[in-house]
Amino acid sequence: MAPWLLLLSLLGLLPGASPAPPHRAADARAREAAYPELLGPARFALEMYNRGRAAGTRAALGAVRGRVRRAGEGSLYSLKATLEEPPCNDPTVCQLPVSKKTLLCSFEVLDELGKHMLLRRDCGPVDTKVTGAGKPKDFTQGSALISPLFQPHSDDRNETLSSVLPLLNKDPLPQDFSVKMASIFKEFVTTYNRTYGTQEEAQWRLSVFSNNMVRAQKIQALDRGTAQYGITKFSDLTEEEFRAIYLNPLLKENRNKMMHLAKSIGDHAPPEWDWRTKGAVTNVKNQGMCGSCWAFSVTGNVEGQWFLKQGDLLSLSEQELLDCDKVDKACLGGLPSNAYLAIKNLGGLETEDDYSYSGHLQTCSFSAKKAKVYINDSVELSQNEQKLAAWLAKKGPISVAINAFGMQFYRRGISHPLRPLCSPWLIDHAVLLVGYGNRSGIPFWAIKNSWGTDWGEEGYYYLYRGSGACGVNAMASSAVVN
Ligand SMILES: *[C@@H]1O[C@H](CO)[C@@H](O)[C@H](O)[C@H]1NC(C)=O
Ligand SMILES: *[C@@H]1O[C@H](CO)[C@@H](O)[C@H](O)[C@H]1NC(C)=O
Numbered sequence: 001m002a003p004w005l006l007l008l009s010l011l012g013l014l015p016g017a018s019p020a021p022p023h024r025a026a027d028a029r030a031r032e033a034a035y036p037e038l039l040g041p042a043r044f045a046l047e048m049y050n051r052g053r054a055a056g057t058r059a060a061l062g063a064v065r066g067r068v069r070r071a072g073e074g075s076l077y078s079l080k081a082t083l084e085e086p087p088c089n090d091p092t093v094c095q096l097p098v099s100k101k102t103l104l105c106s107f108e109v110l111d112e113l114g115k116h117m118l119l120r121r122d123c124g125p126v127d128t129k130v131t132g133a134g135k136p137k138d139f140t141q142g143s144a145l146i147s148p149l150f151q152p153h154s155d156d157r158n159e160t161l162s163s164v165l166p167l168l169n170k171d172p173l174p175q176d177f178s179v180k181m182a183s184i185f186k187e188f189v190t191t192y193n194r195t196y197g198t199q200e201e202a203q204w205r206l207s208v209f210s211n212n213m214v215r216a217q218k219i220q221a222l223d224r225g226t227a228q229y230g231i232t233k234f235s236d237l238t239e240e241e242f243r244a245i246y247l248n249p250l251l252k253e254n255r256n257k258m259m260h261l262a263k264s265i266g267d268h269a270p271p272e273w274d275w276r277t278k279g280a281v282t283n284v285k286n287q288g289m290c291g292s293c294w295a296f297s298v299t300g301n302v303e304g305q306w307f308l309k310q311g312d313l314l315s316l317s318e319q320e321l322l323d324c325d326k327v328d329k330a331c332l333g334g335l336p337s338n339a340y341l342a343i344k345n346l347g348g349l350e351t352e353d354d355y356s357y358s359g360h361l362q363t364c365s366f367s368a369k370k371a372k373v374y375i376n377d378s379v380e381l382s383q384n385e386q387k388l389a390a391w392l393a394k395k396g397p398i399s400v401a402i403n404a405f406g407m408q409f410y411r412r413g414i415s416h417p418l419r420p421l422c423s424p425w426l427i428d429h430a431v432l433l434v435g436y437g438n439r440s441g442i443p444f445w446a447i448k449n450s451w452g453t454d455w456g457e458e459g460y461y462y463l464y465r466g467s468g469a470c471g472v473n474a475m476a477s478s479a480v481v482n
Protein backbone atom coordinates (compact mmCIF):
# COMPACT_ATOMS: atom_id res chain seq x y z
CA MET A 1 0.00 0.00 0.00
CA ALA A 2 1.10 3.57 -0.49
CA PRO A 3 1.36 4.93 3.04
CA TRP A 4 1.27 8.56 1.95
CA LEU A 5 -2.11 7.86 0.42
CA LEU A 6 -3.38 6.47 3.67
CA LEU A 7 -2.11 9.59 5.34
CA LEU A 8 -3.83 11.92 2.91
CA SER A 9 -6.98 9.93 3.27
CA LEU A 10 -6.88 10.13 7.02
CA LEU A 11 -6.39 13.85 6.86
CA GLY A 12 -9.35 14.20 4.61
CA LEU A 13 -7.09 15.42 1.85
CA LEU A 14 -8.32 12.83 -0.58
CA PRO A 15 -11.77 14.10 -1.35
CA GLY A 16 -14.28 11.39 -1.96
CA ALA A 17 -11.82 8.77 -0.82
CA SER A 18 -13.59 7.72 2.32
CA PRO A 19 -15.65 4.55 2.36
CA ALA A 20 -18.81 6.63 2.70
CA PRO A 21 -19.47 6.66 6.42
CA PRO A 22 -22.90 7.84 7.56
CA HIS A 23 -21.78 11.36 8.42
CA ARG A 24 -20.77 11.99 4.85
CA ALA A 25 -24.27 11.26 3.59
CA ALA A 26 -25.57 13.81 6.07
CA ASP A 27 -23.15 16.42 4.80
CA ALA A 28 -25.40 18.15 2.30
CA ARG A 29 -22.90 20.93 1.71
CA ALA A 30 -20.71 18.76 -0.50
CA ARG A 31 -21.95 16.94 -3.55
CA GLU A 32 -20.43 14.80 -6.25
CA ALA A 33 -19.76 16.97 -9.27
CA ALA A 34 -20.32 15.87 -12.84
CA TYR A 35 -17.20 15.47 -14.98
CA PRO A 36 -17.74 18.52 -17.24
CA GLU A 37 -18.13 20.78 -14.21
CA LEU A 38 -14.77 19.59 -12.87
CA LEU A 39 -12.81 20.24 -16.02
CA GLY A 40 -12.29 23.97 -15.49
CA PRO A 41 -10.88 23.66 -11.97
CA ALA A 42 -8.91 20.54 -12.94
CA ARG A 43 -7.26 22.29 -15.89
CA PHE A 44 -6.40 25.20 -13.64
CA ALA A 45 -4.79 22.82 -11.12
CA LEU A 46 -2.86 21.18 -13.94
CA GLU A 47 -1.68 24.55 -15.17
CA MET A 48 -0.40 25.38 -11.68
CA TYR A 49 1.28 21.99 -11.52
CA ASN A 50 3.02 22.52 -14.84
CA ARG A 51 4.12 26.04 -14.17
CA GLY A 52 7.87 26.37 -14.50
CA ARG A 53 8.23 23.01 -16.18
CA ALA A 54 10.06 22.85 -19.47
CA ALA A 55 8.10 22.00 -22.61
CA GLY A 56 8.26 18.26 -23.07
CA THR A 57 8.14 17.55 -19.32
CA ARG A 58 4.67 18.89 -18.64
CA ALA A 59 2.08 16.53 -17.25
CA ALA A 60 -1.24 15.80 -18.91
CA LEU A 61 -4.54 15.32 -17.17
CA GLY A 62 -5.75 11.74 -16.83
CA ALA A 63 -8.85 10.86 -14.90
CA VAL A 64 -10.65 13.38 -12.70
CA ARG A 65 -13.21 12.90 -10.01
CA GLY A 66 -14.40 15.21 -7.33
CA ARG A 67 -16.88 17.03 -5.24
CA VAL A 68 -17.96 20.62 -4.91
CA ARG A 69 -19.37 22.69 -2.10
CA ARG A 70 -20.32 26.31 -1.71
CA ALA A 71 -17.67 28.42 0.01
CA GLY A 72 -18.49 32.06 0.56
CA GLU A 73 -18.89 33.77 -2.77
CA GLY A 74 -17.71 30.79 -4.71
CA SER A 75 -17.35 27.05 -4.93
CA LEU A 76 -14.68 24.85 -3.51
CA TYR A 77 -13.74 21.91 -5.70
CA SER A 78 -12.12 18.87 -4.13
CA LEU A 79 -10.50 16.96 -6.93
CA LYS A 80 -8.72 13.70 -7.25
CA ALA A 81 -6.88 13.41 -10.52
CA THR A 82 -4.25 11.32 -12.19
CA LEU A 83 -1.52 13.17 -14.02
CA GLU A 84 0.63 11.56 -16.66
CA GLU A 85 4.18 12.80 -16.89
CA PRO A 86 5.82 12.06 -20.22
CA PRO A 87 9.06 10.12 -20.55
CA CYS A 88 12.15 12.24 -21.13
CA ASN A 89 15.30 11.28 -22.96
CA ASP A 90 16.53 14.73 -23.92
CA PRO A 91 19.53 15.64 -21.76
CA THR A 92 18.99 19.34 -22.44
CA VAL A 93 15.61 19.06 -20.71
CA CYS A 94 16.11 16.47 -17.97
CA GLN A 95 19.48 15.60 -16.48
CA LEU A 96 18.74 11.89 -16.29
CA PRO A 97 16.40 9.89 -18.51
CA VAL A 98 12.97 9.58 -16.93
CA SER A 99 10.35 7.07 -17.88
CA LYS A 100 6.66 7.82 -18.12
CA LYS A 101 5.13 8.35 -14.71
CA THR A 102 1.61 8.45 -13.34
CA LEU A 103 0.84 10.59 -10.33
CA LEU A 104 -2.21 10.65 -8.15
CA CYS A 105 -2.98 14.16 -7.00
CA SER A 106 -5.51 15.72 -4.78
CA PHE A 107 -6.31 19.35 -5.39
CA GLU A 108 -8.60 21.85 -3.78
CA VAL A 109 -9.50 24.65 -6.11
CA LEU A 110 -11.54 27.64 -5.03
CA ASP A 111 -13.58 29.20 -7.81
CA GLU A 112 -14.75 32.69 -6.96
CA LEU A 113 -16.65 34.35 -9.77
CA GLY A 114 -14.62 32.46 -12.34
CA LYS A 115 -11.30 33.29 -10.68
CA HIS A 116 -9.48 30.16 -9.59
CA MET A 117 -7.18 29.63 -6.64
CA LEU A 118 -5.34 26.43 -5.75
CA LEU A 119 -5.65 25.82 -2.01
CA ARG A 120 -4.16 22.37 -1.82
CA ARG A 121 -1.93 20.22 -3.87
CA ASP A 122 -0.64 16.81 -2.90
CA CYS A 123 0.81 14.57 -5.55
CA GLY A 124 2.62 11.30 -5.36
CA PRO A 125 3.50 8.42 -7.61
CA VAL A 126 0.94 5.71 -8.09
CA ASP A 127 1.72 2.06 -7.92
CA THR A 128 1.32 1.01 -11.57
CA LYS A 129 -0.86 -1.90 -10.52
CA VAL A 130 -3.31 0.55 -9.04
CA THR A 131 -3.31 2.87 -12.03
CA GLY A 132 -4.61 0.10 -14.20
CA ALA A 133 -7.96 1.62 -13.28
CA GLY A 134 -6.91 4.99 -14.56
CA LYS A 135 -9.50 5.56 -17.26
CA PRO A 136 -12.21 8.03 -16.40
CA LYS A 137 -14.89 5.38 -16.60
CA ASP A 138 -13.25 3.09 -14.05
CA PHE A 139 -12.14 5.99 -12.00
CA THR A 140 -15.65 6.85 -10.95
CA GLN A 141 -15.56 3.67 -8.91
CA GLY A 142 -13.00 5.32 -6.74
CA SER A 143 -13.81 3.55 -3.55
CA ALA A 144 -12.70 0.25 -5.04
CA LEU A 145 -9.42 1.90 -5.91
CA ILE A 146 -8.92 3.31 -2.46
CA SER A 147 -10.38 0.79 -0.07
CA PRO A 148 -7.30 -1.47 0.27
CA LEU A 149 -5.52 1.53 1.72
CA PHE A 150 -7.89 1.56 4.62
CA GLN A 151 -6.73 -1.75 5.98
CA PRO A 152 -4.88 -0.67 9.08
CA HIS A 153 -1.58 -2.20 9.99
CA SER A 154 -2.23 -5.14 12.29
CA ASP A 155 -0.93 -3.38 15.38
CA ASP A 156 -2.99 -0.29 14.66
CA ARG A 157 -6.29 -1.91 15.48
CA ASN A 158 -7.21 0.49 18.25
CA GLU A 159 -6.84 3.48 16.01
CA THR A 160 -8.54 2.41 12.88
CA LEU A 161 -10.08 4.84 10.54
CA SER A 162 -13.49 4.59 12.14
CA SER A 163 -12.17 6.40 15.18
CA VAL A 164 -10.71 9.13 12.99
CA LEU A 165 -13.43 9.75 10.45
CA PRO A 166 -15.98 11.53 12.60
CA LEU A 167 -13.48 14.33 13.02
CA LEU A 168 -13.03 14.98 9.34
CA ASN A 169 -14.91 17.28 7.02
CA LYS A 170 -17.09 18.60 9.79
CA ASP A 171 -16.18 22.23 9.51
CA PRO A 172 -17.20 24.10 6.38
CA LEU A 173 -14.80 26.76 5.22
CA PRO A 174 -15.72 30.12 6.74
CA GLN A 175 -17.29 32.67 4.39
CA ASP A 176 -14.29 34.95 4.30
CA PHE A 177 -11.70 32.18 4.16
CA SER A 178 -9.51 33.60 1.40
CA VAL A 179 -9.57 37.16 2.78
CA LYS A 180 -8.57 35.93 6.24
CA MET A 181 -5.83 33.79 4.79
CA ALA A 182 -4.37 36.67 2.81
CA SER A 183 -4.10 38.77 5.95
CA ILE A 184 -2.54 35.96 8.03
CA PHE A 185 -0.13 35.27 5.21
CA LYS A 186 0.92 38.92 5.13
CA GLU A 187 1.82 38.69 8.81
CA PHE A 188 3.76 35.49 8.16
CA VAL A 189 5.75 37.15 5.37
CA THR A 190 6.72 39.97 7.72
CA THR A 191 7.50 37.76 10.73
CA TYR A 192 9.68 35.39 8.75
CA ASN A 193 11.10 38.01 6.43
CA ARG A 194 10.06 36.28 3.24
CA THR A 195 10.68 37.65 -0.20
CA TYR A 196 9.25 36.11 -3.34
CA GLY A 197 10.66 36.78 -6.76
CA THR A 198 7.43 37.50 -8.57
CA GLN A 199 3.81 38.33 -7.91
CA GLU A 200 2.94 34.89 -9.27
CA GLU A 201 5.28 33.18 -6.84
CA ALA A 202 3.76 35.16 -3.96
CA GLN A 203 0.28 34.12 -5.09
CA TRP A 204 1.37 30.50 -5.26
CA ARG A 205 2.94 30.70 -1.79
CA LEU A 206 -0.28 32.18 -0.43
CA SER A 207 -2.18 29.19 -1.74
CA VAL A 208 0.38 26.78 -0.29
CA PHE A 209 0.15 28.63 3.01
CA SER A 210 -3.64 28.42 3.06
CA ASN A 211 -3.48 24.74 2.31
CA ASN A 212 -1.00 24.30 5.14
CA MET A 213 -3.21 26.13 7.61
CA VAL A 214 -5.94 23.65 6.84
CA ARG A 215 -3.51 20.75 7.17
CA ALA A 216 -2.17 22.06 10.49
CA GLN A 217 -5.70 22.38 11.76
CA LYS A 218 -6.45 18.78 10.88
CA ILE A 219 -3.24 17.54 12.46
CA GLN A 220 -4.18 19.53 15.55
CA ALA A 221 -7.63 18.03 15.68
CA LEU A 222 -6.19 14.53 15.50
CA ASP A 223 -3.41 14.94 18.09
CA ARG A 224 -3.88 13.09 21.35
CA GLY A 225 -1.19 14.92 23.28
CA THR A 226 -0.88 18.57 24.20
CA ALA A 227 0.94 19.70 21.06
CA GLN A 228 0.01 22.88 19.25
CA TYR A 229 0.36 23.06 15.50
CA GLY A 230 0.12 26.15 13.38
CA ILE A 231 2.26 28.72 11.65
CA THR A 232 5.97 27.95 11.56
CA LYS A 233 8.84 29.09 9.41
CA PHE A 234 8.01 26.16 7.10
CA SER A 235 4.39 27.20 6.50
CA ASP A 236 4.90 28.33 2.90
CA LEU A 237 6.40 25.05 1.72
CA THR A 238 4.39 22.24 0.19
CA GLU A 239 4.63 18.89 1.89
CA GLU A 240 6.71 17.63 -1.05
CA GLU A 241 9.13 20.55 -0.80
CA PHE A 242 9.49 20.19 2.96
CA ARG A 243 10.14 16.48 2.65
CA ALA A 244 12.66 16.90 -0.13
CA ILE A 245 14.61 19.70 1.55
CA TYR A 246 14.59 18.83 5.24
CA LEU A 247 13.93 15.12 5.65
CA ASN A 248 16.03 12.04 5.11
CA PRO A 249 14.67 9.39 2.74
CA LEU A 250 17.50 6.96 3.43
CA LEU A 251 16.22 6.30 6.93
CA LYS A 252 13.08 4.61 5.76
CA GLU A 253 14.75 2.37 3.22
CA ASN A 254 17.50 1.18 5.47
CA ARG A 255 17.68 0.55 9.13
CA ASN A 256 20.89 1.02 11.05
CA LYS A 257 23.24 -1.59 9.69
CA MET A 258 25.26 -4.28 11.42
CA MET A 259 25.58 -2.82 14.84
CA HIS A 260 25.84 -5.01 17.86
CA LEU A 261 23.39 -4.65 20.67
CA ALA A 262 24.44 -2.68 23.74
CA LYS A 263 24.83 -4.67 26.94
CA SER A 264 21.64 -4.28 28.93
CA ILE A 265 21.89 -2.07 31.96
CA GLY A 266 18.45 -3.02 33.21
CA ASP A 267 15.30 -0.99 33.16
CA HIS A 268 15.47 0.99 36.33
CA ALA A 269 15.11 4.62 35.27
CA PRO A 270 14.76 7.69 37.47
CA PRO A 271 11.31 9.31 37.07
CA GLU A 272 12.78 12.09 34.97
CA TRP A 273 16.08 13.13 33.47
CA ASP A 274 17.44 16.07 31.49
CA TRP A 275 20.99 16.17 30.13
CA ARG A 276 20.60 19.83 29.20
CA THR A 277 20.75 20.81 32.85
CA LYS A 278 23.89 18.71 33.31
CA GLY A 279 26.01 20.32 30.65
CA ALA A 280 26.04 17.41 28.20
CA VAL A 281 24.19 19.10 25.34
CA THR A 282 25.43 21.85 23.00
CA ASN A 283 23.18 24.62 21.69
CA VAL A 284 20.54 23.77 19.11
CA LYS A 285 22.04 23.90 15.62
CA ASN A 286 20.51 24.50 12.22
CA GLN A 287 20.94 22.07 9.33
CA GLY A 288 19.63 24.65 6.86
CA MET A 289 18.15 23.56 3.54
CA CYS A 290 19.95 20.22 3.58
CA GLY A 291 18.82 16.71 4.60
CA SER A 292 21.72 16.28 7.01
CA CYS A 293 19.77 15.48 10.19
CA TRP A 294 21.68 12.17 10.45
CA ALA A 295 24.96 14.06 10.95
CA PHE A 296 23.49 16.31 13.65
CA SER A 297 21.95 13.37 15.47
CA VAL A 298 25.31 11.59 15.54
CA THR A 299 27.45 14.58 16.55
CA GLY A 300 24.93 15.32 19.31
CA ASN A 301 25.36 11.82 20.63
CA VAL A 302 29.16 11.91 20.38
CA GLU A 303 29.25 15.32 22.10
CA GLY A 304 27.40 13.74 25.02
CA GLN A 305 29.56 10.60 25.11
CA TRP A 306 32.74 12.66 25.06
CA PHE A 307 31.45 14.96 27.78
CA LEU A 308 30.58 12.02 30.01
CA LYS A 309 33.94 10.31 29.48
CA GLN A 310 36.22 13.34 29.38
CA GLY A 311 34.24 16.04 31.17
CA ASP A 312 34.59 18.44 28.27
CA LEU A 313 31.63 19.60 26.14
CA LEU A 314 32.84 20.29 22.59
CA SER A 315 30.61 21.30 19.70
CA LEU A 316 31.54 18.85 16.92
CA SER A 317 31.61 19.10 13.15
CA GLU A 318 28.70 17.87 11.03
CA GLN A 319 30.36 19.22 7.91
CA GLU A 320 33.19 16.72 8.32
CA LEU A 321 30.58 13.96 8.05
CA LEU A 322 28.89 15.56 5.05
CA ASP A 323 32.20 15.85 3.21
CA CYS A 324 34.16 12.80 4.33
CA ASP A 325 31.62 10.05 5.10
CA LYS A 326 31.47 8.64 1.58
CA VAL A 327 28.90 5.97 2.40
CA ASP A 328 26.30 8.53 3.38
CA LYS A 329 24.89 11.10 1.00
CA ALA A 330 25.49 14.48 2.63
CA CYS A 331 22.35 16.60 2.10
CA LEU A 332 20.49 13.69 0.51
CA GLY A 333 20.44 11.71 3.73
CA GLY A 334 22.45 9.22 5.69
CA LEU A 335 22.42 6.61 8.41
CA PRO A 336 23.81 7.01 11.92
CA SER A 337 25.40 3.54 11.73
CA ASN A 338 27.46 4.60 8.70
CA ALA A 339 28.40 7.86 10.36
CA TYR A 340 29.82 6.13 13.45
CA LEU A 341 31.93 3.93 11.20
CA ALA A 342 33.14 6.94 9.25
CA ILE A 343 34.18 8.73 12.44
CA LYS A 344 36.07 5.66 13.58
CA ASN A 345 37.75 5.10 10.22
CA LEU A 346 38.63 8.75 9.66
CA GLY A 347 40.22 8.98 13.08
CA GLY A 348 37.82 11.22 14.95
CA LEU A 349 35.83 14.43 14.68
CA GLU A 350 37.04 17.99 14.42
CA THR A 351 35.20 20.72 16.29
CA GLU A 352 32.50 22.93 14.81
CA ASP A 353 34.94 25.87 14.94
CA ASP A 354 37.70 24.04 13.08
CA TYR A 355 35.49 22.45 10.43
CA SER A 356 32.44 24.67 10.20
CA TYR A 357 29.05 24.00 8.70
CA SER A 358 28.23 25.11 5.16
CA GLY A 359 25.15 22.97 4.58
CA HIS A 360 26.29 21.62 1.23
CA LEU A 361 28.71 18.97 0.05
CA GLN A 362 32.34 20.10 -0.23
CA THR A 363 35.57 18.22 -0.74
CA CYS A 364 36.77 16.50 2.41
CA SER A 365 39.31 18.57 4.27
CA PHE A 366 39.55 16.53 7.44
CA SER A 367 42.90 16.54 9.16
CA ALA A 368 43.63 13.85 11.74
CA LYS A 369 45.85 16.30 13.58
CA LYS A 370 42.88 18.56 14.22
CA ALA A 371 40.57 15.79 15.46
CA LYS A 372 39.63 16.55 19.06
CA VAL A 373 37.41 13.58 19.74
CA TYR A 374 37.50 9.88 18.88
CA ILE A 375 35.09 7.01 19.24
CA ASN A 376 35.93 3.34 19.64
CA ASP A 377 32.69 1.66 18.68
CA SER A 378 28.94 2.09 18.29
CA VAL A 379 25.98 0.13 19.62
CA GLU A 380 22.32 -0.35 18.89
CA LEU A 381 20.01 0.13 21.87
CA SER A 382 16.92 -1.68 23.06
CA GLN A 383 13.52 -0.94 21.54
CA ASN A 384 11.97 -0.99 24.99
CA GLU A 385 11.34 2.62 25.98
CA GLN A 386 11.73 1.91 29.68
CA LYS A 387 15.19 0.47 28.95
CA LEU A 388 15.98 3.40 26.69
CA ALA A 389 15.14 5.79 29.53
CA ALA A 390 17.35 3.81 31.91
CA TRP A 391 20.18 3.83 29.36
CA LEU A 392 19.80 7.55 28.69
CA ALA A 393 19.91 8.54 32.35
CA LYS A 394 23.00 6.45 32.95
CA LYS A 395 24.92 6.80 29.68
CA GLY A 396 23.92 10.01 27.89
CA PRO A 397 21.86 11.42 24.99
CA ILE A 398 20.76 8.90 22.37
CA SER A 399 20.63 9.13 18.59
CA VAL A 400 17.16 8.14 17.38
CA ALA A 401 15.19 8.41 14.17
CA ILE A 402 11.51 9.20 13.93
CA ASN A 403 8.66 9.74 11.56
CA ALA A 404 8.50 13.53 11.25
CA PHE A 405 4.74 13.65 10.77
CA GLY A 406 3.34 17.02 11.83
CA MET A 407 6.73 18.53 12.62
CA GLN A 408 6.44 20.99 9.73
CA PHE A 409 3.74 22.76 11.78
CA TYR A 410 4.79 21.89 15.33
CA ARG A 411 4.96 24.81 17.76
CA ARG A 412 5.00 23.44 21.30
CA GLY A 413 3.67 20.80 23.67
CA ILE A 414 3.78 17.03 23.65
CA SER A 415 3.06 15.61 20.24
CA HIS A 416 1.11 12.36 20.16
CA PRO A 417 -0.23 11.65 16.70
CA LEU A 418 -2.50 8.72 16.00
CA ARG A 419 -0.41 5.73 15.13
CA PRO A 420 -1.64 5.30 11.54
CA LEU A 421 -0.64 8.91 10.86
CA CYS A 422 2.83 8.51 12.31
CA SER A 423 3.78 4.99 11.41
CA PRO A 424 7.01 3.58 12.88
CA TRP A 425 7.68 2.15 9.42
CA LEU A 426 8.03 5.54 7.78
CA ILE A 427 11.00 6.96 9.59
CA ASP A 428 12.47 10.00 7.89
CA HIS A 429 14.21 12.20 10.45
CA ALA A 430 17.15 11.66 12.82
CA VAL A 431 17.26 13.54 16.12
CA LEU A 432 18.67 13.30 19.65
CA LEU A 433 16.93 12.18 22.85
CA VAL A 434 18.28 14.38 25.64
CA GLY A 435 15.79 13.73 28.43
CA TYR A 436 12.40 12.51 29.50
CA GLY A 437 9.76 13.16 32.15
CA ASN A 438 6.07 13.87 32.61
CA ARG A 439 4.23 17.11 31.95
CA SER A 440 0.83 17.26 33.62
CA GLY A 441 0.92 13.49 33.88
CA ILE A 442 1.79 12.95 30.23
CA PRO A 443 5.08 11.11 29.69
CA PHE A 444 7.37 12.63 27.07
CA TRP A 445 10.77 12.45 25.43
CA ALA A 446 12.66 15.74 25.13
CA ILE A 447 14.17 15.76 21.66
CA LYS A 448 16.89 18.01 20.32
CA ASN A 449 16.17 18.89 16.71
CA SER A 450 18.44 20.62 14.21
CA TRP A 451 16.10 23.18 12.65
CA GLY A 452 17.32 26.20 14.63
CA THR A 453 15.97 27.71 17.85
CA ASP A 454 13.18 29.48 15.98
CA TRP A 455 11.36 26.18 15.55
CA GLY A 456 9.43 24.24 18.23
CA GLU A 457 10.19 24.94 21.88
CA GLU A 458 13.47 26.80 21.45
CA GLY A 459 14.50 24.18 18.92
CA TYR A 460 13.21 21.19 20.92
CA TYR A 461 10.45 18.75 20.13
CA TYR A 462 8.42 16.88 22.76
CA LEU A 463 7.03 13.50 21.81
CA TYR A 464 4.81 11.09 23.73
CA ARG A 465 6.80 8.38 25.54
CA GLY A 466 5.76 4.79 26.11
CA SER A 467 3.90 3.72 22.98
CA GLY A 468 6.67 3.74 20.39
CA ALA A 469 5.18 6.95 19.03
CA CYS A 470 6.42 7.77 15.52
CA GLY A 471 9.00 4.97 15.76
CA VAL A 472 11.05 6.78 18.40
CA ASN A 473 12.27 3.45 19.77
CA ALA A 474 13.03 1.80 16.42
CA MET A 475 16.51 3.08 15.62
CA ALA A 476 18.17 4.09 18.88
CA SER A 477 21.96 4.01 18.88
CA SER A 478 25.06 5.48 20.43
CA ALA A 479 28.76 5.82 19.90
CA VAL A 480 31.08 4.25 22.47
CA VAL A 481 34.11 6.11 23.78
CA ASN A 482 36.53 4.03 25.80
C1 LIG B 1 -6.90 -1.67 22.59
O1 LIG B 1 -7.28 -0.89 23.70
C2 LIG B 1 -7.67 -1.66 24.84
C3 LIG B 1 -8.17 -0.71 25.92
O2 LIG B 1 -7.62 0.56 25.79
C4 LIG B 1 -6.48 -2.51 25.31
O3 LIG B 1 -6.84 -3.29 26.43
C5 LIG B 1 -6.05 -3.41 24.17
O4 LIG B 1 -4.89 -4.14 24.54
C6 LIG B 1 -5.74 -2.60 22.91
N1 LIG B 1 -5.47 -3.49 21.79
C7 LIG B 1 -4.43 -3.33 20.99
C8 LIG B 1 -4.35 -4.30 19.88
O5 LIG B 1 -3.61 -2.45 21.12
C1 LIG C 1 15.45 39.96 5.68
O1 LIG C 1 15.92 39.40 4.47
C2 LIG C 1 16.79 40.24 3.74
C3 LIG C 1 17.08 39.59 2.40
O2 LIG C 1 17.27 38.22 2.53
C4 LIG C 1 18.04 40.53 4.57
O3 LIG C 1 18.90 41.36 3.87
C5 LIG C 1 17.61 41.17 5.89
O4 LIG C 1 18.73 41.35 6.71
C6 LIG C 1 16.59 40.31 6.61
N1 LIG C 1 16.11 41.00 7.78
C7 LIG C 1 15.92 40.39 8.96
C8 LIG C 1 15.38 41.25 10.05
O5 LIG C 1 16.17 39.21 9.14
Ligand SMILES: *[C@@H]1O[C@H](CO)[C@@H](O)[C@H](O)[C@H]1NC(C)=O
Nearest residue numbers: 271272437438439441442443
Ligand atom coordinates in the same frame (compact mmCIF):
# COMPACT_ATOMS: atom_id res chain seq x y z
C1 LIG D 1 4.24 9.69 34.32
O1 LIG D 1 3.02 9.33 33.69
C2 LIG D 1 2.83 7.94 33.58
C3 LIG D 1 1.61 7.70 32.75
O2 LIG D 1 0.60 8.64 33.04
C4 LIG D 1 2.74 7.32 34.97
O3 LIG D 1 2.60 5.94 34.86
C5 LIG D 1 4.03 7.65 35.72
O4 LIG D 1 3.94 7.16 37.05
C6 LIG D 1 4.29 9.14 35.74
N1 LIG D 1 5.59 9.38 36.31
C7 LIG D 1 5.83 10.40 37.11
C8 LIG D 1 7.23 10.52 37.61
O5 LIG D 1 4.97 11.19 37.45
Ligand SMILES: *[C@@H]1O[C@H](CO)[C@@H](O)[C@H](O)[C@H]1NC(C)=O
Nearest residue numbers: 347348374375376377481482
Ligand atom coordinates in the same frame (compact mmCIF):
# COMPACT_ATOMS: atom_id res chain seq x y z
C1 LIG E 1 39.90 4.06 21.53
O1 LIG E 1 40.29 4.73 20.34
C2 LIG E 1 41.42 5.57 20.50
C3 LIG E 1 41.61 6.34 19.20
O2 LIG E 1 41.58 5.48 18.10
C4 LIG E 1 42.63 4.74 20.88
O3 LIG E 1 43.75 5.57 21.05
C5 LIG E 1 42.29 4.02 22.18
O4 LIG E 1 43.37 3.15 22.52
C6 LIG E 1 41.01 3.21 22.03
N1 LIG E 1 40.66 2.64 23.32
C7 LIG E 1 40.46 1.34 23.49
C8 LIG E 1 40.18 0.91 24.89
O5 LIG E 1 40.50 0.56 22.57
